[in-house]
Amino acid sequence: MEYILIFISAIFVNNIVLSQFLGICPFLGVSQKVSTSLGMGAAVAFVLTLATIVTYLVQTYVLNAFGLGYLQTITFILVIAALVQMVEIVMKKTSPALYQALGIFLPLITTNCAVLGVAILVIQKEFSLVQSVVYAFSTAIGFALALTVFAGLREQLAMVKVPKGMSGVAIVMVTAGLLSLAFMGFSGVDGGLKLLFGLD
Template sequence: MEYLLIFISAIFVNNIILSQFLGICPFLGVSRKIDTALGMGAAVAFVLTLSTIVTWLVQTYVLNPLGLQYLQTLAFILVIATLVQMVEIILKKVSPPLYQALGIFLPLITTNCAVLGVAILVIQKDFNLLSSIVYAFSTALGFALALTVFAGIREQLSLVQVPKGMQGMAIVLVTAGLLSLAFMGFSGVDLGLRQMMGLQ
């Protein structure tokens, strides 16, 4: 039941983009079309989940025993960069159109603060490996959900006449703010679930 709580909380209550404001760069840059948003969401989900597993193992079995915790950020970035290169090579071979559509934002997953943030958060929250995997995958789903919903809204916005003063990035930022407010409606859901499960 604890895993269900982590799952729901990471997707809706503490959404990595709309509540914690991490990963805003791809959120604004790759959200023009739903297809591209889904591709980016899948790429981030793969990198985020795999990097969290590897970084947790590195922290637990290498950095902590050797007293090298101060190298955490450097080690985590190296792991994430390696995984992103792997995703880039796979996408280039498997789906060239998606690779072209993601463009510069694919290598930018390396510096996406959401990926590094989750890797560090699971260590700070003292999660075990299974909890870390559930948290990372749920966070990736929340990232993909926010990106896809936002892309759908932007596709609809391109079909309507927006006032001249609100065109371009202005309407995009207002829409992102409203979407963030909508997700704030989920606050308290995790507390209610904890009470229902008798965890608090």
């Protein structure tokens, strides 16, 4: 039940984009079409889960073991950047079709603060490795969900006549704000699940 609670909470209640405001750049920049949003979501899910596993192991067996916790942020940035580059190289050699599909999104993930944010959050929350993986994957699904829904809304907005003063960035920001408010409706779900299943 604990993993189900982490899963639901990460996707709906504490959505990485709409509640914690991490990963805003790709959220606004890659959300013009649903197809590109799905590609970006898949790439983020893969890299976010992999990066969380590697950074968790680095934190536990290197930084904590040698008393180098103060180097956490810079170490995680370097690990994530190196990991994205390695994934890109391996993918280009082993699966050119998948590389063509995700290749344009992989460099964007290096600068996606959601990846670094999740890597640090799992350490702050003192999750185990399995909990960290569940949290990372759930967060990636939440990111993909927010991105895809927002892209769908933007595609619909492109087909309607928007007042001149609200066109462009203004209507995009208003739509993002309304979507964030919609996700706030899930704010009590995790508390209700905790009460239901008797979890602290």
